Amino acid sequence: xxILACDALTTGYARNKPVLRxxxxxFDPGITVVIGPNGAGKSTxxxxxxxxxxxxxxxxxxxxQPLHSVPPRQRALRMAYLAQRSTVSSNFSVREVIAxxxxxxxxxxxxxxDALERIGMADHAERPYHALSVGQQQRIALARVLAQLAxxxxxxxxxxxxxxxxxxxxxxxxxxxxxxxLAAQGTAVVIVLHDLTQAIRIADRAAALAPDGTLAGTGPxxxxxxxxxxxxxxxxxxxxxxxxxGPALIPxxxxx
Amino acid sequence: MLIGAVVFRxxxxxxxxxxxxxPFIIELRWLMVCSAAAVGxxxxxxGALLQAILRNPLASPFILGLTSGAGxxxxxxxxxxxxxxxxxxxxxxxxxxxxxxxxxALGLVFVLSQRRGLIDPVHLVLVGVIVSVICGAATTFxxxxxxxxxxxxxxxxxxxxxxxxxxxxxVVLVGFVTIAGTGIAVLLGRALDxxxxxxxxxxSVGVRLGLLRLVCFGLxxxxxxxxxxxxxxxxxxxxxxxxxxxxxxxxxxxxxxxGSALAGAALLIIADAGVALIRLPAGRMPVGVLTALVGGxxxxxxxxxxxxTMNAGRGGSA
Numbered sequence: 001x002x003i004l005a006c007d008a009l010t011t012g013y014a015r016n017k018p019v020l021r022x023x024x025x026x027f028d029p030g031i032t033v034v035i036g037p038n039g040a041g042k043s044t045x046x047x048x049x050x051x052x053x054x055x056x057x058x059x060x061x062x063x064x065q066p067l068h069s070v071p072p073r074q075r076a077l078r079m080a081y082l083a084q085r086s087t088v089s090s091n092f093s094v095r096e097v098i099a100x101x102x103x104x105x106x107x108x109x110x111x112x113x114d115a116l117e118r119i120g121m122a123d124h125a126e127r128p129y130h131a132l133s134v135g136q137q138q139r140i141a142l143a144r145v146l147a148q149l150a151x152x153x154x155x156x157x158x159x160x161x162x163x164x165x166x167x168x169x170x171x172x173x174x175x176x177x178x179x180x181x182l183a184a185q186g187t188a189v190v191i192v193l194h195d196l197t198q199a200i201r202i203a204d205r206a207a208a209l210a211p212d213g214t215l216a217g218t219g220p221x222x223x224x225x226x227x228x229x230x231x232x233x234x235x236x237x238x239x240x241x242x243x244x245x246g247p248a249l250i251p252x253x254x255x256x
Numbered sequence: 257m258l259i260g261a262v263v264f265r266x267x268x269x270x271x272x273x274x275x276x277x278x279p280f281i282i283e284l285r286w287l288m289v290c291s292a293a294a295v296g297x298x299x300x301x302x303g304a305l306l307q308a309i310l311r312n313p314l315a316s317p318f319i320l321g322l323t324s325g326a327g328x329x330x331x332x333x334x335x336x337x338x339x340x341x342x343x344x345x346x347x348x349x350x351x352x353x354x355x356x357x358x359x360x361a362l363g364l365v366f367v368l369s370q371r372r373g374l375i376d377p378v379h380l381v382l383v384g385v386i387v388s389v390i391c392g393a394a395t396t397f398x399x400x401x402x403x404x405x406x407x408x409x410x411x412x413x414x415x416x417x418x419x420x421x422x423x424x425x426x427v428v429l430v431g432f433v434t435i436a437g438t439g440i441a442v443l444l445g446r447a448l449d450x451x452x453x454x455x456x457x458x459x460s461v462g463v464r465l466g467l468l469r470l471v472c473f474g475l476x477x478x479x480x481x482x483x484x485x486x487x488x489x490x491x492x493x494x495x496x497x498x499x500x501x502x503x504x505x506x507x508x509x510x511x512x513x514x515g516s517a518l519a520g521a522a523l524l525i526i527a528d529a530g531v532a533l534i535r536l537p538a539g540r541m542p543v544g545v546l547t548a549l550v551g552g553x554x555x556x557x558x559x560x561x562x563x564x565t566m567n568a569g570r571g572g573s574a
Contacts, residue, residue: 052456076462083457089311090452090507103450104462141457148461159460 002026003188004157008058020213027188033199036209042192046159076104080148082160086141095125101148111150115143134166154186161192196249200225261525268529292418292528293521294431295487298479300520303494308448309472316495317480320384321361324391326484329357355481416488416544418528430482438517445510490544492551
């Protein structure tokens with residue numbers, strides 16, 4: 001049984017215009033990247049898997065249990081979410097923002113300190129969150145989900161929508177290393193990514209959405225993330241190369 | 257501050273500051289103190305709840321039209337009473353009319369400010385102001401249908417005043433509900449903290465946003481309706497107090513709710529003492545006029561100093 005699965009999932013925003021059509025996927029411990037062109041429904045898929053976007057038909061199962069039947073607090077103990085752009089409307093300190101992730105559990109200063117240490121921002125704990133740069137705020141959001149899942153990594157799910165979009169390369173690399181650690185601890189990490197070189201370097205598996213919201217393909221990352229498949233999905237020719245630090249996928253010109 | 261405000265109000269009278277010796281005057285001043293404390297606390301907690309759940313620093317019972325809606329409810333009830341009995345019974349309108357008016361206005365603002373199921377913060381304030389203006393116009397219209405052109409109801413239910421004619425029973429009712437409402441708001445503090453995240457992230461940490469919104473709107477509607485039922489629409493207390501408390505005590509909502517209740521009570525008691533001391537030829541000035549005259553410029557000052565965000569507490573800049 002997979003940690004998280006969706007079966008024949010169809011959903012959208014305007015009636016009769018589904019964004020996602022008949023998507024069936026299963027997520028196990030490890031990193032799965034979700035790729036696809038703009039508007040294919042990647043973020044919508046994450047929100048449907050999270051339970052915050054209504055499912056028109058099909059089902060989402062968390063450890064075999066229908067997601068809608070899992071109480072929100074129980075769900076939060078097993079599943080965390082990183083938004084593309086995390087926002088905090090109140091003026092909390094960095095420590096207070098990370099503590100928001102512990103709403104469903106017993107607040108633990110140790111887990112917060114540990115999360116701050118892991119993202120390399122231990123000396124920023126008492127700074128106002130809104131005084132940080134967007135990239136730093138994205139790292140704090142990662143610390144928040146680390147604190148949320150602390151001690152429950154095995155069998156947990158992390159859904160992340162472009163989690164390093166605002167980070168510099170050094171911090172992006174550190175962030176991916178943390179996500180790899182989570183995956184090694186037994187968490188199913190599902191990441192929406194546009195950077196296909198990053199995707200092939202960190203992912204165990206990949207799922208590709210087609211422009212019409214159907215599933216274009218799924219499988220081991222090394223098999224799905226190869227030039228011919230990507231050309232069919234994105235309509236762009238890709239060059240594949242093995243560089244000093246790993247594989248790279250370089251987009252070329254658009255093709256018919 | 258609250259104790260100082262109470263002492264100040266107990267010594268404030270039309271002849272200036274002085275200790276009252278007449279037991280009747282002393283009881284009257286205590287009635288005004290308790291009434292102002294309950295109204296101020298209820299409005300401030302209501303404002304703090306609305307600002308938190310709507311993630312909007314401009315949200316307040318006054319700006320979102322709740323107070324005008326409650327005022328309209330009272331004037332409508334007064335007019336209905338006039339149609340039924342031929343007499344204007346304006347002193348003690350039913351509480352339910354004010355609460356119903358507040359809920360009707362809030363529901364209207366909530367529905368009209370949604371776009372694709374999401375509440376746009378700027379749209380919300382604009383719709384609130386428009387609903388407030390419409391309710392105000394409807395109130396004035398109904399006043400003109402009354403035989404005395406509404407003079408019996410105007411000062412209290414349109415301008416907002418802490419009245420010495422309010423019976424203790426109603427002050428106790430509003431006080432009790434305000435204390436209970438503040439207690440519930442404090443208990444909601446942790447959920448409201450996490451609701452500071454965006455909708456998806458708040459839900460992902462376990463917050464039941466739909467239920468939380470329902471409880472917060474319900475509390476805000478009841479508290480505002482009750483205050484209007486004894487004091488009429490009083491502006492700016494619900495807007496200013498949460499911002500002052502954020503500056504002094506930070507943004508955590510449990511502290512914010514309790515602090516807002518105490519600050520709202522103190523502020524309105526001081527304002528009521530102020531109008532008791534100001535002698536005008538036409539009589540006592542409604543306290544709602546003073547809170548608007550002082551609160552408006554104070555809010556503009558806060559806006560210019562701290563930016564147009566909920567981040568007033570620690571000088572945030574983003």
